[in-house]
Amino acid sequence: LTVLNAGRRYLKAEELSGKVFVTSGLGGMSGAQAKAAVIAGCVGIIAEVDEAALLKRHKQGWLMEISNNLDHCIARLREARKNKIALSLGYHGNVVDLWERLVHELDTTGELLVDLGSDQTSCHNPFNGGYYPVQLSFEEGKQLLCSNPGKFRTLVQESLKRHVAAINQLADKGMFFWDYGNAFLLEAQRAGADVTKKGADKTEFRYPSYVQHIMG
Numbered sequence: 001l002t003v004l005n006a007g008r009r010y011l012k013a014e015e016l017s018g019k020v021f022v023t024s025g026l027g028g029m030s031g032a033q034a035k036a037a038v039i040a041g042c043v044g045i046i047a048e049v050d051e052a053a054l055l056k057r058h059k060q061g062w063l064m065e066i067s068n069n070l071d072h073c074i075a076r077l078r079e080a081r082k083n084k085i086a087l088s089l090g091y092h093g094n095v096v097d098l099w100e101r102l103v104h105e106l107d108t109t110g111e112l113l114v115d116l117g118s119d120q121t122s123c124h125n126p127f128n129g130g131y132y133p134v135q136l137s138f139e140e141g142k143q144l145l146c147s148n149p150g151k152f153r154t155l156v157q158e159s160l161k162r163h164v165a166a167i168n169q170l171a172d173k174g175m176f177f178w179d180y181g182n183a184f185l186l187e188a189q190r191a192g193a194d195v196t197k198k199g200a201d202k203t204e205f206r207y208p209s210y211v212q213h214i215m216g
Contacts, residue, residue, distance in 0.1 A: 002036070002180075002210050002215065003033075003037060003040040003042065004040050006021075006116050006118075006176065006210070006214050007040070007115075009213070009214060010176035011116070016040045016041050016042035017041045017042065017084040018043075018081055018084040019042045019081075019116065020113060020114045020116070021033075021037050021040075021044045021045070021114075021117070021118075022046075022047075022095075022102065022116070023045075023047075023095075023117065023119060023120060023180075024046060024048065024095035024098075024119050025047075025121050025122070026046055026048040026053045026056075027048075027122070030046075030120030031053070031057050031062060032062070034046050034062045034090065035088065037086070037087075038064065038087070038088050040086075043077055043080045043081050043085070043086070043087045043089075044087065044088045044089065045073060045077060045089050045091060045098065045114075046063070046088065046089070047090075047097075047098045048090055048092065049092075049093065049132045049138040051138075054066050054090045054092050057090065062088070063089075063090045064089065065087070065088070065089045065090065066089075066090045067091060068091070068093055070091070070093070070101045073089060073091050074101065074113070076089055077089070077113055078113070094132065094134040094159075095119070096162050096163045096166065097134060099166035099167060099170070100162070100166045102114055103166045103169050103170060106169070106173060112173050112175060114170060115176065116175070116176055117171075117176070117178075118177060118179070118210070119179075119180060120180050120182055121182065122182065123182045123186070123188075126156050126183075127149065127153045127156055128145070128149075129142070129145060131159070131187070132159075133152070133155035133158065133159035134159045134162060135155050135158070135159060136155065157192070158191075160188045161191055161192060161193045163188065164188045168206075171206075177207045178208050178209065178210050178213060179205065179209045179210065180210055181209060181210065181211055185205045189205070195207065
């Protein structure tokens with residue numbers, strides 16, 4: 001319902017074939033995103049750093065494909081988008097790398113490859129394993145979290161700023177992003193990322209919440 005209503009509200013589209021939805025998280029609640037993308041008929045690319053979560057969703061049949069190669073992900077995205085094929089592709093890697101690759105594609109080809117975007121990392125708990133920084137692999141992140149939680153926190157906040165910077169560049173060209181109620185925008189703001197709504201006070205974000213804007 002969230003993905004379909006986002007398409008209706010933001011894209012003025014009653015059906016989403018050929019549209020691309022990019023997000024992250026394939027855990028306990030976020031794992032449904034892959035299934036939702038296919039039910040809605042769009043191309044869903046979902047990033048996840050934990051291979052165990054990817055394999056679980058794939059085994060369940062919620063996730064159609066898995067890849068740790070961004071070149072392959074972009075090629076599959078283009079193919080499914082062109083042919084209007086419903087696809088759920090799990091990218092085994094950090095979502096910041098995925099967003100930055102989409103910015104690179106925009107910069108080098110002029111092609112905006114994503115229509116809808118969101119995030120379901122566990123940003124309500126970002127400094128204790130809910131969000132892993134792009135600067136490190138998943139295993140390196142887990143080790144640093146145990147050995148130096150202060151450094152881990154700093155890297156998370158740097159990663160959040162990069163995360164938002166990439167989203168902002170794509171949103172400026174027409175991609176529609178929403179907050180999924182996971183405190184992503186709140187923690188990004190605390191990290192110093194540019195998420196405040198222009199011309200508004202600091203309590204208003206530039207991106208809407210799905211609760212009020214999409215489901216309300």
